Amino acid sequence: MTTQTDQLKNHTYDTDFSVYQARNLWSGFLFGLGWVAFIDETVFHQLLHWHHFYDQSTKSIGLVSDGLFHAFSWFATVGGLFLFADLRRRSALRLKRWQGGMLLGAGSFQLYDGIIQHKIMRIHQIRYVDNVIFYDLVWNIIALLMIAAGLLLVIHTGKEAKQRGHNG
Structure with a gap:
């Protein structure tokens, strides 16, 4: 027979579990979004000079748009890392799930x-x-591969956690 206290503990545990599962996913997602945006900005905008974030105006506007894009990528990356640090502090980090979110x-x-x-x-x-179709295909196929790998990890970690009875 379960008491009201036991029910409350189980409810709190289940709520914490689902919150931490979601936080692992969102932390990884934000970090992955910021990370790939940072790579895009650094490699394709600054090093290779292939394009700017906004190319439909002057070069000055293109550079300003790159700066705003760069700031966005850092906010997403730092936000994801703050969540990551909080998960580690709470011993709630599930690295495979986080990596799935990142992908x-x-x-x-x-x-x-x-x-x-x-x-x-x-x-x-x-x-x-x-x-340009060659570049577009490679760009989008890599994106789809990252999404597929991320989904596989997220689905796998969700099933794994359910099998362990919310311990993972």
């Missing part, structure tokens, strides 16, 4: 960038060449 965030950003920003909004292309 989902990175892939989601890259797919959004490749489809919405490159093709629908046309605010920039990945590279201004005659056969």
Whole structure:
């Protein structure tokens, strides 16, 4: 026979468990989104000079848009790391789930960038060449692979945690 105190403890445990499962996912997602945006900004905007975040105006506007994009990537990365640190402090970090979230965030950003920003909004292309389709395919296929790998990890860790009775 369970007492009201036992029921309350189990409810609190289940609530904490689902909150921490979600926090692991969101922490990884934010970090992955910021991380891949940072790589995009650093490699394709600054080092290779393939494009700016917004290429439909002057070079000065393009550089300002890159700065805002860079700030966004750092806010997402730092936000994800604050959540990560909090999860570690609470001994609630589930690294595989976090990594799944990271891959989902990175892939989601890259797919959004490749489809919405490159093709629908046309605010920039990945590279201004005659056969841009090759670059678009590689960009979007990598994004889909990251999303698929992230989903597999998230699904696997969710099933694994249920099998262990919320201990993982």
